[in-house]
Amino acid sequence: MKTSLELPHALEDALRRLNPTLSRRHFLASSGALVLSVGASALPVGRALAQAAADGPYPDLDFLQLDTWIVIHPDNTATFYVGKTDGGQGTSTAFRQMMCDELDIAFAQTRLLMGSTDITPDQGGSGGSDAIETDGWPMRRVAAEARRVLLELGAAQLQLPVSDVTAAQGRVLAIADSSRSISYAELVGGRRFNVSLTGANVNATTGAAAVKPVQQLQVMGQSLPRDDIPPKVDGSLTWAVDVRLPGMLHARNIRPPLAGSTLRSVDEMSVAGIPGFVRVVQEGNYLAVVCEREEQAIQAAQQLRAEWTPPAQAPFPASEDLFDYLRASAPMSSREPRVSGDPAGAFAAAAQILEADYEVPFQGHTAIGPAFALADPSDNQLTIYSNDMKTYSLRTGIAQFLNLPRERVRVVYMDGPQVYGRTAADDVGFEAAYLAHTLGRPVRVQWMRHEETAWDTKGPAYAFRMRGALDAGGRLTALDYEARALDYAHVGYNEPDTVLIAQLMGRRPARPAAGGAALPSVLYGIEHLRLAGHVLALPLVWETPLRTGNLRDPDGPQVTYAFEGFIDELAAASGRDPVQFRRDLIAASPEDDSFRRARSLAVLDAAVAAHGRWDVRSAPRAPASGPVLSGRGIAYTYRNNTVVAVIAEVEVNRETGHVWVRRLVCAHDCGLAINPVGLRNTVECGMLHGLSRALWEEVQFDTEKVTSVDWASHPSMRHSDTPEAIDIVLVNGDPNPDRPDLPHYGAGETSHKPMIAAVAIFDATGVRLRRAPFRRERVLAALNAVQS
Amino acid sequence: MSILALNVNGAVREVDVEPSTPLLYVLRNDLALRGPRFGCGLGQCGACTVLIDGAAVRSCVLPVSAVSGAITTLEGLAQNGALHPLQQAWIDEQVPQCGYCQNGQLLTAKALLDNNPRPTDAEIRAGMEGVLCRCMTYYRIQAAIKRVVGATDPEAAA
Numbered sequence: 044m045k046t047s048l049e050l051p052h053a054l055e056d057a058l059r060r061l062n063p064t065l066s067r068r069h070f071l072a073s074s075g076a077l078v079l080s081v082g083a084s085a086l087p088v089g090r091a092l093a094q095a096a097a098d099g100p101y102p103d104l105d106f107l108q109l110d111t112w113i114v115i116h117p118d119n120t121a122t123f124y125v126g127k128t129d130g131g132q133g134t135s136t137a138f139r140q141m142m143c144d145e146l147d148i149a150f151a152q153t154r155l156l157m158g159s160t161d162i163t164p165d166q167g168g169s170g171g172s173d174a175i176e177t178d179g180w181p182m183r184r185v186a187a188e189a190r191r192v193l194l195e196l197g198a199a200q201l202q203l204p205v206s207d208v209t210a211a212q213g214r215v216l217a218i219a220d221s222s223r224s225i226s227y228a229e230l231v232g233g234r235r236f237n238v239s240l241t242g243a244n245v246n247a248t249t250g251a252a253a254v255k256p257v258q259q260l261q262v263m264g265q266s267l268p269r270d271d272i273p274p275k276v277d278g279s280l281t282w283a284v285d286v287r288l289p290g291m292l293h294a295r296n297i298r299p300p301l302a303g304s305t306l307r308s309v310d311e312m313s314v315a316g317i318p319g320f321v322r323v324v325q326e327g328n329y330l331a332v333v334c335e336r337e338e339q340a341i342q343a344a345q346q347l348r349a350e351w352t353p354p355a356q357a358p359f360p361a362s363e364d365l366f367d368y369l370r371a372s373a374p375m376s377s378r379e380p381r382v383s384g385d386p387a388g389a390f391a392a393a394a395q396i397l398e399a400d401y402e403v404p405f406q407g408h409t410a411i412g413p414a415f416a417l418a419d420p421s422d423n424q425l426t427i428y429s430n431d432m433k434t435y436s437l438r439t440g441i442a443q444f445l446n447l448p449r450e451r452v453r454v455v456y457m458d459g460p461q462v463y464g465r466t467a468a469d470d471v472g473f474e475a476a477y478l479a480h481t482l483g484r485p486v487r488v489q490w491m492r493h494e495e496t497a498w499d500t501k502g503p504a505y506a507f508r509m510r511g512a513l514d515a516g517g518r519l520t521a522l523d524y525e526a527r528a529l530d531y532a533h534v535g536y537n538e539p540d541t542v543l544i545a546q547l548m549g550r551r552p553a554r555p556a557a558g559g560a561a562l563p564s565v566l567y568g569i570e571h572l573r574l575a576g577h578v579l580a581l582p583l584v585w586e587t588p589l590r591t592g593n594l595r596d597p598d599g600p601q602v603t604y605a606f607e608g609f610i611d612e613l614a615a616a617s618g619r620d621p622v623q624f625r626r627d628l629i630a631a632s633p634e635d636d637s638f639r640r641a642r643s644l645a646v647l648d649a650a651v652a653a654h655g656r657w658d659v660r661s662a663p664r665a666p667a668s669g670p671v672l673s674g675r676g677i678a679y680t681y682r683n684n685t686v687v688a689v690i691a692e693v694e695v696n697r698e699t700g701h702v703w704v705r706r707l708v709c710a711h712d713c714g715l716a717i718n719p720v721g722l723r724n725t726v727e728c729g730m731l732h733g734l735s736r737a738l739w740e741e742v743q744f745d746t747e748k749v750t751s752v753d754w755a756s757h758p759s760m761r762h763s764d765t766p767e768a769i770d771i772v773l774v775n776g777d778p779n780p781d782r783p784d785l786p787h788y789g790a791g792e793t794s795h796k797p798m799i800a801a802v803a804i805f806d807a808t809g810v811r812l813r814r815a816p817f818r819r820e821r822v823l824a825a826l827n828a829v830q831s
Numbered sequence: 832m833s834i835l836a837l838n839v840n841g842a843v844r845e846v847d848v849e850p851s852t853p854l855l856y857v858l859r860n861d862l863a864l865r866g867p868r869f870g871c872g873l874g875q876c877g878a879c880t881v882l883i884d885g886a887a888v889r890s891c892v893l894p895v896s897a898v899s900g901a902i903t904t905l906e907g908l909a910q911n912g913a914l915h916p917l918q919q920a921w922i923d924e925q926v927p928q929c930g931y932c933q934n935g936q937l938l939t940a941k942a943l944l945d946n947n948p949r950p951t952d953a954e955i956r957a958g959m960e961g962v963l964c965r966c967m968t969y970y971r972i973q974a975a976i977k978r979v980v981g982a983t984d985p986e987a988a989a
Binding site for chain 2: 130131132268269271272273275276277278279280281282284285287318336337338341409410411412413458459460461462489491492720721724725727728731732734735753754755759760761762763764765766767769
């Protein structure tokens with residue numbers, strides 16, 4: 044059996060480069076070789092470093108020390124340490140580009156480590172598509188500060204005023220004579236900067252240096268190949284799931300067979316004869332088996348006899364009755380409606396009123412690799428190997444859950460399957476930590492497919508009631524949006540009292556989280572507007588597979604589907620082309636924060652131009668002969684400061700109900716693009732993930748349990764669903780592109796909206812699909828309902 | 832437990848396991864290979880794919896005792912230090928997002944092209960249909976396969 048500890052090459056390599064005998068922690072705690080007069084602040088130099096040495100094994104790193112972020116090595120390479128994670132959108136490459144540019148060092152001379160809690164500053168991990176928009180800024184500023192310090196040191200060595208030197212390719216050189224130069228390594232290689240930074244929080248971290256103006260950026264804006272792709276393609280990457288430790292055990296969970304059941308008894312003898320059996324672990328309704336080998340644990344989990352008492356009350360309605368339940372039940376809470384103008388008066392005066400109900404079911408993460416974690420309790424510490432996107436809160440939450448000092452817990456971040464929000468990677472991390480802590484041996488926990496698909500966190504189901512008022516000229520005068528979301532007890536990230544194991548053990552907060560019913564971001568100039576939302580609950584609140592948490596672009600696909608779908612209905616009712624209808628609404632917007640109005644018009648125009656054959660129409664295309672109908676539709680949306688327009692072309696087979704989105708066109712403006720190809724691919728895959736949710740994804744359940752548990756019962760998009768053409772235009776159309784502070788806004792979740800393909804289906808068929816996903820039986824039923 | 836001999840990536844390896852153990856766990860846990868990965872354990876998703884005598888096989892549902900042919904995993908795709916053209920195309924097209932499924936995508940594409948060096952778009956879609964990607968890199972995968980097909984197409988090269 045292989046017993047060696049395997050870490051990612053980059054991690055091993057970086058640790059070795061620092062010093063073969065010293066860990067990064069020891070490096071940071073060691074006395075600085077430099078005594079600088081150029082420190083950026085009056086904070087005591089080395090304050091946290093001394094603290095780090097005293098406090099224990101895994102103290103928090105001090106983000107106010109430059110050495111926490113950047114190390115220059117004796118071979119004139121640099122390692123960057125950042126508190127983010129990369130789910131495969133290429134942020135690790137983008138961050139390197141940002142820091143290389145500010146530091147003036149060649150991209151190839153750098154590496155970047157992220158996410159491991161004991162070697163990187165806590166930037167919270169990933170979430171909210173804020174990596175480039177928010178977390179990139181402190182990285183740029185600390186790299187700029189390192190450059191400033193190196194310029195001062197270099198100028199002194201070259202016996203020149205600082206104003207007479209510059210930096211390039213990891214060297215400080217005389218402006219007047221570039222042959223006079225000194226490398227960064229000669230200045231600080233293998234030693235600490237010992238420079239303090241300032242900032243009230245990690246996002247505000249800064250030195251004295253300013254970042255470069257956009258005109259001077261050289262590495263940012265280049266489509267450099269992603270650094271994580273070659274090892275993912277040649278098989279050399281060590282993933283979190285690949286780590287093997289001496290004495291490691293394998294565990295599998297056994298979930299309540301019916302939601303809300305109580306564990307009455309467990310017959311350990313039913314599995315005691317399995318070779319390699321170690322133990323059954325039970326606390327409350329949490330149940331797991333632990334064995335020496337993986338296949339033994341799988342067998343034991345299948346074979347273990349346990350008696351469960353079903354709940355007295357059905358935990359939830361069946362999924363086919365979900366929307367009746369959602370519309371008929373009393374809300375747990377209702378937000379104060381956001382009202383502008385006089386919607387009631389406008390509806391009373393309307394020439395025409397439209398009403399429509401939209402519905403989106405629960406949808407899951409259903410990661411391609413079910414949730415995984417490995418925990419090692421060796422040396423009286425607890426190390427968790429995980430791909431969780433928020434490793435820092437995983438560490439803190441586990442320490443709280445097990446009542447351990449934070450300093451004794453660390454999370455080693457490694458690559459893993461998709462992490463688009465609050466995934467079961469949180470839950471399994473706590474389970475591995477609990478089992479390792481209980482057994483005193485390393486324990487690897489791997490969720491099975493049925494567990495991942497049934498029990499991972501879900502994006503909330505929504506029912507919408509939309510109403511719109513048109514005047515006699517077909518002008519939209521009022522819009523009323525009312526959302527009902529099944530989002531009560533929404534679980535947060537790595538909360539020690541809401542992770543699944545805590546729920547099953549009966550450790551819960553006094554009050555469930557209120558949850559939320561999202562409102563659309565409305566830039567349209569609509570005079571009379573009312574936006575309202577209600578949160579509802581299912582009967583079973585805890586220990587339920589229908590627990591909600593953030594799923595990629597939380598609420599965005601649902602809200603955009605209803606809102607933009609209804610805007611399309613209004614355009615059709617007013618006899619206007621849907622592009623022109625939206626253009627007029629945007630142009631009527633009173634608001635132009637961050638030039639959003641101008642940029643929105645630009646992306647709409649860019650999408651139409653890229654599409655190349657938008658035929659202006661005021662009504663659906665006349666039905667063609669033959670079984671296959673085609674149509675096109677557009678949606679516009681924005682998320683924070685990123686604006687997006689998507690055009691879908693669809694084919695609908697009216698005999699089978701099969702929908703194929705043949706082409707997608709996206710115009711996307713997120714400001715300064717750090718890596719255009721990486722951005723483009725992220726937008727593409729985000730759109731297609733949204734398309735999978737539009738066409739296929741739906742959590743199904745009866746009144747006892749989730750019944751969609753694998754790829755047969757819970758289908759996902761496949762190769763054959765892929766569009767034959769995808770055109771993405773990066774508009775990045777700041778009206779003033781030379782503006783020095785041209786910002787970089789977020790991407791990743793912005794383009795996740797293709798449920799709006801429904802408007803193209805309308806164009807093809809004349810039938811509105813107001814219930815997602817658009818599986819063929821549902822499409823066929825909608826077509827037949829109109830024909831009959 | 833039984834001692835079994837497996838031919839993996841050109842070398843004969845002996846393992847001492849229960850004969851009913853799925854090949855996936857033997858490759859990962861006994862032979863420390865990283866290419867084949869657990870995705871469903873049901874033969875539905877393709878993340879565990881290996882090549883056996885050139886055919887793409889789901890190792891998560893194949894008992895190790897049923898294996899008689901030569902096994903190639905993702906680690907064995909490169910030859911003499913040179914990436915397989917599909918691997919290079921995957922880099923050129925910047926295919927992966929998270930990358931977890933790409934083992935199955937690459938090996939299935941390899942088996943597809945070995946059988947049919949010049950597949951049509953429809954044949955690519957059909958041949959790859961059983962391999963799932965939840966980051967939705969399908970369009971990039973198809974582009975990468977077409978890139979290899981184009982490079983070996985004498986008409987395209989002319």
